[in-house]
Amino acid sequence: MSFTTDMADSGESLSRALRAIRRKRGLKTSEVARRMDMAQRSYELFEAGGGRITFERLMSFAEATDCDPFALMLVGPFGSAEFAIHCADTKLAMIMVMSLQEFAEDRGADLCFLEPPNIIAAFQRLFKDLGGRLDDNDAFLSKWLDGRTGMIDLGALSMRGLRRRKA
Numbered sequence: 757m758s759f760t761t762d763m764a765d766s767g768e769s770l771s772r773a774l775r776a777i778r779r780k781r782g783l784k785t786s787e788v789a790r791r792m793d794m795a796q797r798s799y800e801l802f803e804a805g806g807g808r809i810t811f812e813r814l815m816s817f818a819e820a821t822d823c824d825p826f827a828l829m830l831v832g833p834f835g836s837a838e839f840a841i842h843c844a845d846t847k848l849a850m851i852m853v854m855s856l857q858e859f860a861e862d863r864g865a866d867l868c869f870l871e872p873p874n875i876i877a878a879f880q881r882l883f884k885d886l887g888g889r890l891d892d893n894d895a896f897l898s899k900w901l902d903g904r905t906g907m908i909d910l911g912a913l914s915m916r917g918l919r920r921r922k923a
Contacts (some may be wrong), residue, residue, distance in 0.1 A: 766832030767805030773837035774803045777823045777844050791820035824850045 778788055789799035793816075801807045802817075811829075818825035827843035827850070843849055860867060890896060 769835065769837045770831045771803060771805035773828060773831050773840040774817065776837065776841045777821050780844060781821050783821065788820050792816045824848065826850050826853050
């Protein structure tokens with residue numbers, strides 16, 4: 757089953773994101789095409805924002821370039837390539853999706869009892885906390901200099917983590 761996303765209006769932004777991530781990784785189009793098991797011309801059309809944009813194709817690109825597939829999917833709604841580029845190393849959107857899936861599996865039908873104002877407040881607290889960590893430049897730089905590059909290998913966040921656990 758193939759999930760197709762409607763990214764017709766975001767082709768230019770998605771193209772910028774794909775190209776920037778590929779270049780950030782120091783990869784040539786031929787290498788990404790090979791890793792995605794695509795003909796080079798087909799890959800070049802994909803990177804240019806043409807052709808069908810499917811979940812599977814975005815996942816394949818993410819695996820080939822070790823970036824965040826869910827951040828790529830947010831290029832359209834955000835109207836910008838920058839979020840996907842900034843999340844390429846940290847996998848922010850993927851971590852959020854994995855955490856959300858775990859929460860949904862743990863809480864099941866009880867999710868319907870959550871009230872939107874409480875959800876909004878919880879996310880605001882989360883992002884305020886993350887922002888505070890970024891604002892603390894001394895601690896952030898110290899951790900980074902101590903060998904923490906801030907990059908998470910996509911293999912460490914296996915897509916198996918997104919699949920439902922069998923009972």
